[in-house]
Amino acid sequence: xxxxTPKTRLLAAVAVLALGAALSGCGPHVAMLGNKPLxxxxxxxxxxxxxxxxxxxxxxxxxxxxxxGPEIWYYISGTQESEAFxxxxxxxxxxxxxxxxxxGVVKTIVKKSKEDGQDVAMSQKKTxxxxxxxTIVEQMVGNIGRFNAPETKKASGGGL
Numbered sequence: 357x358x359x360x361t362p363k364t365r366l367l368a369a370v371a372v373l374a375l376g377a378a379l380s381g382c383g384p385h386v387a388m389l390g391n392k393p394l395x396x397x398x399x400x401x402x403x404x405x406x407x408x409x410x411x412x413x414x415x416x417x418x419x420x421x422x423x424x425g426p427e428i429w430y431y432i433s434g435t436q437e438s439e440a441f442x443x444x445x446x447x448x449x450x451x452x453x454x455x456x457x458x459x460g461v462v463k464t465i466v467k468k469s470k471e472d473g474q475d476v477a478m479s480q481k482k483t484x485x486x487x488x489x490x491t492i493v494e495q496m497v498g499n500i501g502r503f504n505a506p507e508t509k510k511a512s513g514g515g516l
Contacts, residue, residue, distance in 0.1 A: 357441040366372075382441050383439070384437045384438065385437065385438050385439070386435065386436070386437050387436045387437075387438070387444070387487050388433070388434075388435055388436070389430050389433060389434045389435070389436065390416070390419055390431075390432045390433035390434055391415075391432070391433055392414060392417070392431070392433030392450060393414075393415040393416070393431055395450060397415055398412050398415070398452065398465070398467075399446075400414055401414065401415075401454070401462055401465060402462070403462050403463060403465060404461060404462065404463075405462065406461070406462045407461055408429075408456060410428070411462060413452060415431060415452075417436075418430055418431055418433060418454075419431055419432040419433075423471070424498055425510045426455055426456070426457075426463075427454070427456045427460075428453050428455045428456070428457070429454045429455065429456070430452070430453055431448075431451070431452040431454075432450070433449070433450050433451075434446055434447040434448055434449040434450070434452050434470075435447045446470065448469075448470060449469060449470040449473065450467070450468070450469055450470075450474075451467070451468040451469075452465070452466075452467055452487045453465070453467075453468070458483060
């Protein structure tokens with residue numbers, strides 16, 4: 357005797373699909389971040405030959421540029437993996453730094469990876485500010501009379 361009915365087969369199929377959907381959410385989520393130029397495009401750049409515009413044509417706009425000192429363009433990229441609700445984990449990082457001379461010609465090319473990075477300790481110092489913390493009463497009394505609506509001029513004569 358066959359104990360499988362169309363209703364039990366449908367319930368089994370729905371259960372398998374629901375289980376599959378639930379388990380697929382547990383897999384790692386991979387995010388590619390930044391601008392990672394292709395190795396063959398980087399190989400085309402030779403110090404002393406290409407200009408800023410030629411580099412931008414090959415690699416696109418840089419992720420960042422130096423603010424002080426010599427002009428350096430940074431192409432920064434990375435890969436992060438995260439699972440469920442856990443914080444993302446950086447699995448790969450690449451930084452391509454291209455320095456230009458005063459005439460805008462490539463001077464040096466430097467490649468860095470995650471292994472070249474350094475941890476930086478955050479400063480625990482606080483910046484002093486002037487003034488003092490006001491109490492709730494001081495804030496309420498200080499606001500009296502500050503929110504009066506400005507007087508509006510009434511239109512005179514035959515306007516449109």
